[in-house]
Amino acid sequence: MTTPALxxxxxxxxxxxxxxxxxxLANINLTVQQNEFAAIxxxxxxxxxxxxxxxxxxxxxxxxxxxxxxxVVTEPGPERGILFQNYSLLPWLTVFGNIELAVRQVFPKMxxxxxxxxxxxxxxMVSLTGSEWKNPGELSGGMRQxxxxxRTLSMRPDVLLLDEPLSALDxxxxxxxxxxxxxxxxxxxxxxxxxxxxxxxxxxxxxxxxALTPGPKATLGExxxxxxxxxxxxxxxxxNPEFKTLRNKVTRYMTExxxxxxxxxxxxxxxxxxxxxYDFTAV
Numbered sequence: 001m002t003t004p005a006l007x008x009x010x011x012x013x014x015x016x017x018x019x020x021x022x023x024x025l026a027n028i029n030l031t032v033q034q035n036e037f038a039a040i041x042x043x044x045x046x047x048x049x050x051x052x053x054x055x056x057x058x059x060x061x062x063x064x065x066x067x068x069x070x071x072v073v074t075e076p077g078p079e080r081g082i083l084f085q086n087y088s089l090l091p092w093l094t095v096f097g098n099i100e101l102a103v104r105q106v107f108p109k110m111x112x113x114x115x116x117x118x119x120x121x122x123x124x125m126v127s128l129t130g131s132e133w134k135n136p137g138e139l140s141g142g143m144r145q146x147x148x149x150x151r152t153l154s155m156r157p158d159v160l161l162l163d164e165p166l167s168a169l170d171x172x173x174x175x176x177x178x179x180x181x182x183x184x185x186x187x188x189x190x191x192x193x194x195x196x197x198x199x200x201x202x203x204x205x206x207x208x209x210x211a212l213t214p215g216p217k218a219t220l221g222e223x224x225x226x227x228x229x230x231x232x233x234x235x236x237x238x239x240n241p242e243f244k245t246l247r248n249k250v251t252r253y254m255t256e257x258x259x260x261x262x263x264x265x266x267x268x269x270x271x272x273x274x275x276x277x278y279d280f281t282a283v
Contacts, residue, residue, distance in 0.1 A: 003070045005159055005191040006032040006055060011064035013050055024050050026217035028064070030210065037185060037192045039202035040220075041250070042212030043258060048195045051212070052163045055193060056082045068159065078106045081157030083165040087144040089136040089151075095123065096132040099151045106155045122150040125184060142173035146180070153184065160185075162194040166201070175234065178205060186231065199250050203243060204232055209250055214261035221257060224250055 008030040014023040024047045032038045042048045053059035054066050057076040066073040068080065089098050099119045103110065110118065123129055126146040136144055145165060152160065162181070166174045182205055185192060196202050202209045203226060211221040228242055237243045 002034060004031045004067075005034045005036070005069065006030070006193065007065075007067040007070075008054070009065045009067065011054060011061040011066065013047070013054070013059070013061055023217045024215060025054075025061075026219050028220055030220055032191060032193055035189045035191055037194070037205060037207045039194045039196055039206035039209045040212055041196055041199065041202050041209055041254065042218070043197065043214050043254075046212050046215045046218045048197075048212060049163060052082070052161055052193075052195050055159075055161055056080055078155045079158045080161060081152035081155050081159070082161040082163060083145075083148055083152050085164050085167055087136065087141075087148050089144060089147060091136050094133045094135055095128055095139075095147055098136070098147060099123065099154050102151050103154050119154060122154040125153065126150040126180060140173075141169055142177060145169065145177060149177075149181070149184075153188075157190070159191045159193065162192065162196075164195050164197070167197070174201075179234070181205065182232070199247055199254070202226075203228070203247050203250070204234060204237065211250070211253060211257065213257050222253055224253075 008028050011025060011028040012023070013025040014021050016022050028051065030038075040048065040051065050059065054061055055073070057066075057073045057080065060074070073080075090101070093101065096119055099122060100115065103115055103119060107115070107118070120129075120132075123132060126149055128143065128146055128150065131139065131143065136147065139147065148165070166177050169177065178201060194202070194205065206226050208226060209224040211223075213219050213221045224246065226246065228237075228240070228246075
């Protein structure tokens, strides 16, 4: 039996002293198979970034384990590449230089010629050829995120972690980068875990959608397999009955668990940030 790429086993995370502790994540269990594209969808403030930090090894759980290929994750590593919402680029380095810094760290034995070819391969992969010697300040937001993606991919991670990397982009740029990520994943299969609050994005890109319930004590709820045939054409998906059925099913589920969470907080007289900015309205 093949060992899963990623496993989260009975994980709990909280913050603050015992007297006023806030439980962020409660009893999180997840298995992601090799080369699977999994999307975790949730509301603002539900602990999505905390969950991503656990997978990346940036943060450790209070109880439970996070495992990659059966080994406990205790720290960050290049085998898990993460793409954040912000670009996390060094402004004084060029496109080439930002990628080269990562490549030197992960592949110190590469010759200069090998390193150059390797970097150029990933620059071309994200359609930034011709911009090698530009600094991040000379790039558009979409181009900066392409650069971040190229830098992450250049480390050849076994697992790619996407922490809402497209949420700050305009709709057209976001759609173009969604297509780029799908294209790259289909050409060079690897395990992907994506955090998102966009139902359409999750259905378009993923093999499976997992709901994260509203916090506190957020946990993973229902899982929805995405069986739409690949490659997926966004221009025809809106006319696909299977796409519309799944989108509405996920939307309805997210709306219901949000309403349940509001009622529970009201009954317990607990005041938390309103989740409405990411309201999932059925289409």
